[in-house]
Amino acid sequence: MNVYISATLRGFFGKKNKFNIEAENVRGVLNWLTDEYPDSKKILFDEANHLRSFIQIYVGDINKTDEIGWSDPLPSEKEIYLIPAIAGGSPNNSIISDERSKAITLDDADIERFEKHLMLRDIGVKGQKRIRAAKVVVIGAGALGSPVIQYLAAAGVGTIKVVDYDVVALDNLQSQVLHTSRDLKRPKVASARDKVRNIDKKIDFQPENSKLDADNATELIDGYDLVIDCTDNYKSRYLINDACALLGIPLVFGAIYQYEGQVGIFNINGGSCYRCAFPAPPPAGLVPTCSEGGSISPLPGIVGSIQANEALKLIIGIGEHLSGKLLTVDSLYLHTKILKVERNHKCPLCGDTPTIVQVEDFDYDDFCGLKESEGEILVEGFTAEEFAEKLEKHHPMTIVDVREPHERAILRFPNAVVIPIGQLARRKGELDPEIDTVFLCKEGKRSILAIQTLREAGYTGALYNLKGGLDSLKDIIFSHEGAWL
Ligand SMILES: [Zn+2]
Structure with missing residues (x-):
């Protein structure tokens, strides 16, 4: 097994950082070290032959500093670390x-x-x-x-x-x-x-x-x-x-x-x-x-x-x-x-x-759930341009804003129905399954969660996400329709 010596202690072990030795337990490791490097005894042990309190012994990530565990058999693949409790000062x-x-x-x-x-x-x-x-x-x-x-x-x-x-x-x-x-x-x-x-x-x-x-x-x-x-x-x-x-x-x-x-x-x-x-x-x-x-x-x-x-x-x-x-x-x-x-x-x-x-x-995108948030797999959506065009043509649709109240105070979307995500499943009756429903949030991520929540609640109407959220609409709609504050 490998025994690693912290940098501050290496001076007592011939400047070596690692030893590969055979030992049955922690006591065996310490005996080997002090036999091979007698000078190390005074840094490791006090006069009463107890391990000095600033030294910590780890077997893998298990702390084995307490002498009670020194006779426990060591798993051969584990690494042993000898480290000072406070790696400071040096x-x-x-x-x-x-x-x-x-x-x-x-x-x-x-x-x-x-x-x-x-x-x-x-x-x-x-x-x-x-x-x-x-x-x-x-x-x-x-x-x-x-x-x-x-x-x-x-x-x-x-x-x-x-x-x-x-x-x-x-x-x-x-x-x-x-x-x-x-x-x-x-x-x-x-x-x-x-x-x-x-x-x-x-x-x-x-x-x-x-x-x-x-x-x-x-x-x-x-x-x-x-x-x-x-x-x-x-x-x-x-x-x-x-x-x-x-x-x-x-x-x-x-x-x-x-x-x-x-x-x-x-x-x-x-x-x-x-x-x-x-x-x-x-x-x-x-x-x-x-x-x-x-x-x-x-x-x-x-x-x-x-x-x-x-x-x-x-x-x-x-x-x-x-x-x-x-x-x-x-x-x-x-x-x-x-x-x-x-x-x-x-x-x-x-x-x-x-x-x-x-x-x-x-696959980091998959691990972080980003594939779904791009709307490629589960959720259909409109880009800001497509959404703006539908608005202009008075395409029949229910617009649902799922943001928090203080966010709506910054930027309000006219004619939107306000339903927080937590209430969607309960209030799905307020939506008309015969017409499209479009969900809005700031960046277009929470709105995906909203659509998934409604689907899980058994809603069958058409649901769309505004890709990129209200942020993506800023330059397209809000810029020429005045301030919304
Ligand atoms: Zn890890």
Whole structure:
């Protein structure tokens, strides 16, 4: 079996990180280690010959630190980890190799620029060189990407790749502080490049103006030290997690919704992955995305700043980070909580018998229910243009608005019947099965759920979805019919 030694303890084990040994139980492993490396005895055990309390022993993901379990037989395929309970204080846990950071030089301007890092004992010149040597990929240059990209650049991360295919829109400016009014309609990566250049010209900024997909995910992140997930949809989250785990790249995950945020670190030192925490996304349409659900302006600043801070800790090799944990932040009531995310033995990615071995073979659209939401399989729909034409020709149809009351206060659709999704099945008698019924929501996703709900309730009339929702109608109908506020 393989016994892994945490970086902080390696000095006592000939700098080796792994031993392949035969042992029947944990006691046998410890005996072997202390026989082979007698110096390790004083770091592992106290005077009374008890394991020192800062050391943790894991067999797979089972904690076997307590001596009671040391005689239990070990399953041969399991891995054993010897890790300090708090991986803090020592700058030896960096994800950047000494070889690479030693090759970095800091000039006089760097010394001045990073003075406040150099003053910190645990960062110092050594840590700053690690930051300069680091190659980080940020996926998403939106709300979370804004603080992440700017803080990584300000901290001096040497190589920053930013992947985003979107252009800056007016409704981005409420929270995406990377972009300004001048950047409207520009690609977000172009706007990000300008900001990073303004911060520090020495940074190798690599803009990638393309959409992340299973076909390009591996190629986009291969060879980098760290990936930071700043996306806003489930498909990207699973895809990024899987690609990182398969390439062995640590992932700093972040997510926001309305007033709440989450941060976690996955795929590091045999820790859990995002799938261990969340084995499947919610059904499409059930939970609004951030773009549908909204979020308070500074929330991505809070969550993204924590992501950037975690990333720097991993690079420098300091502190106790969120590996195998999920931090939840409730900005409305100022509650924070750290939840443990155990590695799941049944995880199809990092479990005992993985079924996901390359991202190209996994159908992320199907897994995230996106095929249905595109209206290709289950639900028929109209495009904004088709719908506008039907309205103009007074095509007989019942228009049902399934949005929440506060959303209708922003944009009201005239002549629409208002039925919340939860009441549809009960109120289906209000619809006329002889004429077409068209469902509206903001983005055309919840309306699909509405149609499915009615079908399941046995409604037999013709049901159509307005593809892309009211958002897609804005330029076609509302622009020349005045304000609807
Ligand atoms: Zn997993």
